Amino acid sequence: xxxxxxxxxxxxxxxxxxxxxxxxxxxxxxxxxxxxxxxxxxxxxxxxxxxxxxxxxxxxxxxxxxxxxxxxxxxxxxxxxxxxxxxxxxxxxxxxxxxxxxxxxxxxxxxxxxxxxxxxxxxxxxxxxxxxxxxxxxxxxxxxxxxxxxxxxxxxxxxxxxxxxxxxxxxxxxxxxxxxxxxxxxxxxxxxxxxxxxxxxxxxxxxxxxxxxxxxxxxxxxxxxxxxxxxxxxxxxxxxxxxxxxxxxxxxxxxxxxxxxxxxxxxxxxxxxxxxxxxxxxxxxxxxxxxxxxxxxxxxxxxxxxxxxxxxxxxxxxxxxxxxxxxxxxxxxxxxxxxxxxxxxxxxxxxxxxxxxxxxxxxxxxxxxxxxxxxxxxxxxxxxxxxxxxxxxxxxxxxxxxxx
Numbered sequence: 106x107x108x109x110x111x112x113x114x115x116x117x118x119x120x121x122x123x124x125x126x127x128x129x130x131x132x133x134x135x136x137x138x139x140x141x142x143x144x145x146x147x148x149x150x151x152x153x154x155x156x157x158x159x160x161x162x163x164x165x166x167x168x169x170x171x172x173x174x175x176x177x178x179x180x181x182x183x184x185x186x187x188x189x190x191x192x193x194x195x196x197x198x199x200x201x202x203x204x205x206x207x208x209x210x211x212x213x214x215x216x217x218x219x220x221x222x223x224x225x226x227x228x229x230x231x232x233x234x235x236x237x238x239x240x241x242x243x244x245x246x247x248x249x250x251x252x253x254x255x256x257x258x259x260x261x262x263x264x265x266x267x268x269x270x271x272x273x274x275x276x277x278x279x280x281x282x283x284x285x286x287x288x289x290x291x292x293x294x295x296x297x298x299x300x301x302x303x304x305x306x307x308x309x310x311x312x313x314x315x316x317x318x319x320x321x322x323x324x325x326x327x328x329x330x331x332x333x334x335x336x337x338x339x340x341x342x343x344x345x346x347x348x349x350x351x352x353x354x355x356x357x358x359x360x361x362x363x364x365x366x367x368x369x370x371x372x373x374x375x376x377x378x379x380x381x382x383x384x385x386x387x388x389x390x391x392x393x394x395x396x397x398x399x400x401x402x403x404x405x406x407x408x409x410x411x412x413x414x415x416x417x418x419x420x421x422x423x424x425x426x427x428x429x430x431x432x433x434x435x436x437x438x439x440x441x442x443x444x445x446x447x448x449x450x451x452x453x454x455x456x457x458x459x460x461x462x463x464x465x466x467x468x469x470x471x472x473x474x475x476x477x478x479x480x481x482x483x484x485x486x487x488x489x490x491x492x493x494x495x496x497x498x499x500x501x502x503x504x505x506x507x508x509x
Contacts, residue, residue: 119240125295126233126249129188129225132285135256135364137195137222138166140281141215142257142340143264143360146347147274156344156471158208160462163340164455165212169219171451176220177227178444184232185296187224192289194221200282203275232296247375253421254371257364261343265357321434321442323488328427328446330485331390332453333460334397334478335420337471338412339363340458345400345471346409359409363417374422382433386426387486389419394482401475424450430489 141163148154154162177187198218205211229249237245260281267277338345346359377385396415400408431442457478464473 119245122233122236123245123248125292126229127252128288128292129229130252131256132195132288133222133225134253135260136281136285137218139257140260143261143343144274144277146343151274157462160458162215163458166215166219167454169216170223173220173223174447177224184228187228188296191221191225196282196286199285203278243375247372251368251371254364254367258361261360323491325445325449327485327488329449329453330481331423332450333457334482336454336457337474337478338416349409350406359413363413366414366417367421370418371421374425382426382429387490389422390482390486393419394479398479
């Protein structure tokens with residue numbers, strides 16, 4: 106049955122919302138959270154930052170992200186001012202990273218950038234999806250979340266160009282901070298209007314949720330495993346590439362490739378039907394587990410670049426699949442389960458770099474942490490594959506109930 110096409114004005118409005126969301130998420134995630142990844146090899150060269158110290162800086166950012174996610178869900182703030190303030194905070198904290206040289210200051214700045222990143226991500230999602238949902242064009246939502254991968258690729262290319270120009274880490278931070286402010290200005294006027302704050306969207310869990318606790322716990326664990334597993338290559342992939350590959354023209358492409366795969370896979374996954382959602386999650390997480398282990402199984406540039414493809418091409422797919430499953434599990438009120446999964450994901454992201462800091466040793470080896478991450482991802486996939494409760498009232502809704 107053919108659906109009515111939206112009129113041209115709505116199409117134009119939807120495109121504007123999608124582009125604004127893409128730019129904001131590119132700044133929030135590509136710079137606010139993951140600019141540190143391609144800059145870390147430069148910081149090692151300029152300031153002697155060790156792998157262990159890099160792990161603590163990454164964990165400070167992810168701890169800030171957890172704090173930001175929790176505060177965004179509890180404070181009643183309208184999306185537009187939250188997005189604008191968050192974008193400014195990311196731009197200025199990134200800029201300040203290039204002006205400061207004290208490790209404690211770096212820890213604080215990365216934590217603040219993490220808080221702002223979470224605020225932008227959550228509020229952009231609320232603002233954009235509210236406006237795009239009536240258009241029934243899944244591709245537009247995919248474009249919004251492709252901003253994550255686009256921002257990662259953008260930051261990676263900028264750092265690669267600066268490395269070729271023999272620029273230092275301080276210059277990279279300043280350039281990325283200024284570019285973030287430019288992108289914030291470009292999208293500034295598109296963010297207007299009001300919408301429900303995320304804290305107002307949820308409610309108490311439905312009465313039948315008691316019987317779904319086991320299923321929900323498995324999803325929460327799998328999301329923790331995802332955060333723990335993907336964040337190690339997502340934080341240290343360029344460092345691993347630099348250890349294995351001497352030519353910057355080769356190892357510099359590892360991070361842009363990661364981001365490109367994340368952007369493309371997000372758009373593709375947004376258009377897939379939800380009927381095979383759980384199977385997609387399981388297969389993707391097992392594929393990521395293999396990708397995380399590839400630098401050990403296939404040493405050198407092939408393993409690093411294939412790992413970038415495997416992990417970059419699945420982490421946003423699993424993220425979207427997980428949120429779909431949360432929505433299916435808690436039809437009346439998905440907010441509680443989504444919040445628990447988000448918190449578990451953030452905790453996994455904190456634990457991953459900390460484990461690298463603890464196990465790296467004097468030579469900065471990633472072997473132990475990569476094995477642990479791969480096993481954790483496989484365990485998470487098994488948790489998702491666990492048979493559902495037989496009764497729809499005690500488990501997830503059946504496909505018929507989902508369709509309704």
